[in-house]
Amino acid sequence: QVQLVESGGGSVQAGGSLRLSCAASAYTSNGYCMGWFRQAPGKERETVAILSTRAGGTYYADSVKGRFAILQNNAQNTLDLQMNGLKPEDTAMYYCAAGARRSSCPITKNEYNYWGQGTQVTVSS
Numbered sequence: 001q002v003q004l005v006e007s008g009g010g011s012v013q014a015g016g017s018l019r020l021s022c023a024a025s026a027y028t029s030n031g032y033c034m035g036w037f038r039q040a041p042g043k044e045r046e047t048v049a050i051l052s053t054r055a056g057g058t059y060y061a062d063s064v065k066g067r068f069a070i071l072q073n074n075a076q077n078t079l080d081l082q083m084n085g086l087k088p089e090d091t092a093m094y095y096c097a098a099g100a101r102r103s104s105c106p107i108t109k110n111e112y113n114y115w116g117q118g119t120q121v122t123v124s125s
Helices: none
Strands: 005-007 010-013 018-023 032-039 046-052 058-060 068-073 078-083 092-101 119-124
Touching (some): 018 119, 032 078
Antiparallel strands (some): 018 078, 068 078
């Protein structure tokens, strides 16, 4: 099992931006479904964004649509999450995950088997 390692988290004021990265070359270069998920204290882990590295299709949760972008960074061999217009409710631990090798990717967390350790994002008002 190849590890997924997230980086780029931190603290930012509302309206600011952060870019998260996930070292995931073994997955992004082999057509895996990839995703970013988040979990706030006391809440269930939720899907933020999904990318089919095989077909290029994306999915975004309604709460982040238009503000976040999931990107396959081939130069760095990473899966990135560009987050703009951050809100306090975006505060959570963010996780990168890999699922099956397929073109049409599921959006539920239970379909993703390989997980990173997470990176904390804190947005203050």
